[in-house]
Amino acid sequence: MKITFNGTDLSIATVEHLSLALDRIDKQPQFELWISVPNGQSLAMLRNGSHAWLMYLRFNGDSGVVTKGNPDHQGTCAYTLSNGQVDEHPLSWCIDLEECYKAIAYFFVNDGARYDHVAWQIA
Numbered sequence: 001m002k003i004t005f006n007g008t009d010l011s012i013a014t015v016e017h018l019s020l021a022l023d024r025i026d027k028q029p030q031f032e033l034w035i036s037v038p039n040g041q042s043l044a045m046l047r048n049g050s051h052a053w054l055m056y057l058r059f060n061g062d063s064g065v066v067t068k069g070n071p072d073h074q075g076t077c078a079y080t081l082s083n084g085q086v087d088e089h090p091l092s093w094c095i096d097l098e099e100c101y102k103a104i105a106y107f108f109v110n111d112g113a114r115y116d117h118v119a120w121q122i123a
Helices: 014-027 097-109
Strands: 001-007 008-010 031-037 043-049 051-057 063-069 074-082 084-088 120-122
Touching: 001 014, 014 097, 031 074, 031 097, 043 097, 051 084, 051 097
Parallel strands: none
Antiparallel strands: 001 008, 001 031, 031 043, 043 051, 051 063, 063 120, 074 084
16 A cells, blocks of 8 residues: 655555554644555645545546545635645545544555445536
């Protein structure tokens, strides 16, 4: 499994190592995190402070689905990608940080399966 944090590949072989890495990553207020199965599914997390959301891709080139947070959250939030690009996305896509981390761990343990304990929507 390939894991990339802010454009840097991480070497993570076990769920225990993933847990420790997520503890370190959580200390960063802004980041882009990708986890992917070779020739398969990918999961991305973008975070800016308390705002975070996920995008799940079934295959390379897939337009994917994003998390469906609270539809009452109006406006957007800016996220800085690993290449320095700044993108804005709806706050209504944001979910709890802990749910993001659970989804990442689930993806890792289940060989790229999508975490179904959060709602997903087409972007």
